[in-house]
Amino acid sequence: MDENLVLEDLPYDELRERAFTLAESRHDLRFFIDLFTHTPAMHDASDEGGSLGDISGSIVESIRAARSLFRGGSVGDLEPLFRARFATYIRDHSPK
Numbered sequence: 001m002d003e004n005l006v007l008e009d010l011p012y013d014e015l016r017e018r019a020f021t022l023a024e025s026r027h028d029l030r031f032f033i034d035l036f037t038h039t040p041a042m043h044d045a046s047d048e049g050g051s052l053g054d055i056s057g058s059i060v061e062s063i064r065a066a067r068s069l070f071r072g073g074s075v076g077d078l079e080p081l082f083r084a085r086f087a088t089y090i091r092d093h094s095p096k
Contacts, residue, residue, distance in 0.1 A: 007087035012079060013072040019086035022093055024063055031089060032062045035070065038081060 007015060023031040075082055
């Protein structure tokens with residue numbers, strides 16, 4: 001990764017795609033679950049007795065759902081949170 005690149009300056013969709021591609025290559029289901037925990041839908045589910053333990057399926061299904069849920073414009077006021085999470089993930093897990 002270019003050391004002069006400021007990840008937060010990338011367009012949201014490009015930053016998200018870089019983080020998702022990296023997490024997918026690492027088979028990091030935990031990354032995707034962490035993202036889902038910050039969505040209003042997950043908070044609503046937990047208020048109704050749901051939990052992350054109820055999430056099932058393959059990593060491929062989780063990635064597909066994440067790509068759909070976290071596309072540009074769909075996260076509203078939470079975009080800064082997700083931008084920070086994506087950038088941090090890339091910094092922490094990209095090959096040096």
